[in-house]
Amino acid sequence: MKLCFILNHLYTPGGIERAVSNRLSELSKDHDVYVLTTENGHLPFYFGKHDNIKYIDINIKFKRKDDGGFKVNLYNIFFSIILFIKLQVQILRINPDVTINVIGVHTLYFVPFLLRQGKTILEHHASIYQYPPSRLRKEIMKKFKYHIFLTEEEAKLADFIENKIVIPNPIKGNHQALIPFSSRKNKILAAGRIVEIKGFDRLILAWSLIQKKHQNWILEIYGDGDKKVLDDLEALISELNLSDTVFIKPATSNIVELMLESKIYAMTSCYESFGMVLLEAMSAGMLVVSFDCPTGPRNIIDDQVGFLVEDNNIELFSEKISEIILNEDKYLDKSENAYKKSLDYSVNSVNERWNNLFLSIK
Template sequence: MKKIVILTDQICKIGGITSLIYLKGNYWVTHDHHEVHVITTEQQGKEPYYPMNSEIKLHDLDVNYNRFASYFSPKNLIKIFKNLIRLQSQLNKTKPDIVIVANHIPVTFFFPLLFTKAKFLKEFHFSKFYLSRRKKTLFRRFESYLESKFDFLVVLNPEERAFYEYDNVVTISNPIQVNMETEPVYTHRKNIAMAAGRISGVKRFDVLIDIWSKFIEEKKDWKLEIYGDGEQEDIDLLKQKIVSLNLSDYVEIKGSTNTITEKMSSYGLYLMTSAAECFPMVLLEAQSCGLPIVSYDCPTGPRNIVTHNHDGILVEMDNQDAFVKELVDITANESRRIELAKNGFVNAKKYTLDVIMDIWDKEIINKKEI
């Protein structure tokens, strides 16, 4: 049995990292019988968003960073010292074998100051594609130096591995938790395309709406639904765009939902127009539900999940006309849509929870004498 500590800011809000902590933590205590602790900095007395197993021990350090300021601003600097002291105290009590930094939080910058025999691991859930093309600043050199001090860096796809300079990098994809025993129904699906994710600039739902405005000139019997939360200002801008393009009958912003896979199991297409994606789990969820994918070939995630014209469609980045053409073609060819969906379901089986957690066990948990 290993003692595993997972560090994050909070687990009270919906999100990909919160979901992953829930999946992996529950798996480790139920299947492998490890001891798991989740340590947060700003849970604020709220219940976890996902139902954590009662054997998982939850600790909140009550640091409560100011999220509207830099971590190194005067408002947060004293909180970093508080974080360091309280985390050290908790590690002294827990005595973990491995500490997982689950996202980009301040402990990333001060973990070498902690006194513990534990191995340290950092997970990266974002793409370094664009960052790797910029001039390396002094601060980035400092970040790179810190990365070298981790025992493991976990990235989500082989392409991302090339952006890290050291030999401590391990590639482990994210798992999905969907029932893969029963094959989905591929026929008689609704003429509804969907997209999902946080309403923010990087997801470029505004671009998707532009594409849809061109598509419905050819196919007025289809509708687009966008699922996700975000800043109200960003949501309002999308709604204004829908009205300005006279798309109110064809596009709807639906907000977040806990029944995303149910919708995926009955809808006709999943669409993605992001500027960048590291490893979009939503594409695997779509494939597991028999939902064919049309996505821009953005760096770096989609092409590490989707094989073009086999289990989905990848469109040249920012080529809206090509995207529209693919939509017109696939909505007119149900047999092709079904073939892509069936192949996608087979692909998704490679990312089930048991498969991915076995990789964690072999590459991390029971490696290097942890």
């Protein structure tokens, strides 16, 4: 089957980019896969390329807001027309059986109107709870034949569309490299884009409440993003006198390796559609703690595999971290259960669901 995946770019170290790379490497073994990016340019793909996938970049340069959002101006409107024309040219050349718009980006407004695009699929990665679509966006979404959601909860929120299918993002963990918990570093880990929605300020505040009790522990945050948010986080660390125990480091493609040597993964996002990084931490045998934010964590974590804390209850979050540190042996069964559950999200398991979908619409 000839598949064409459309997305903005693959040069950043985000969870979507990692999930796409994991998934397409396997799908390309059974299908003729094309990856059509709109704004990647000459930048290298962060997670590399695969020899049996055809990559095409349209190389449109839209003007963006500081947070990456789309600016509505004459320049971008003109290049939107150019984008539509270039998309149509490439789709006619590829002549796909299925066209998959990977994220709810600019191209979703165009894909349903392209000629010879085959069956159309829209993947929903951003939470509808966080970004409720406008009336126009809803009408465009309805024109896609199939919709992929990461969780049942997100699918239920989209009550205005039909043909909804739940397929989570896959993880690609090294299940043979688990390090005994007692041999790991006394380290709390967090990762994600340095933007307000990830709530790293909440994590720093939580750690400030207990760090004096656990001076042989450190907190490391990995990510790139908004410079203003990064500056604010660094200022908060300095203000709370945490410079010796809290470290913000650049994003890395080796995050799973870092997880394998760490004990606790902490997620303090304000919203999460899925939270793939939680699954990666579980696959590395970490103890995971997360705010019960809308909507992803509660679809992954239960009391058998981790700890869900009332959203924005920073004091309770800090108490849970401290409790784990003081009684880590008591919770090793959660680490084992988390590792076992992560196997359900392996690339092979998830791609089987994609292949079943493609067979059903052939």
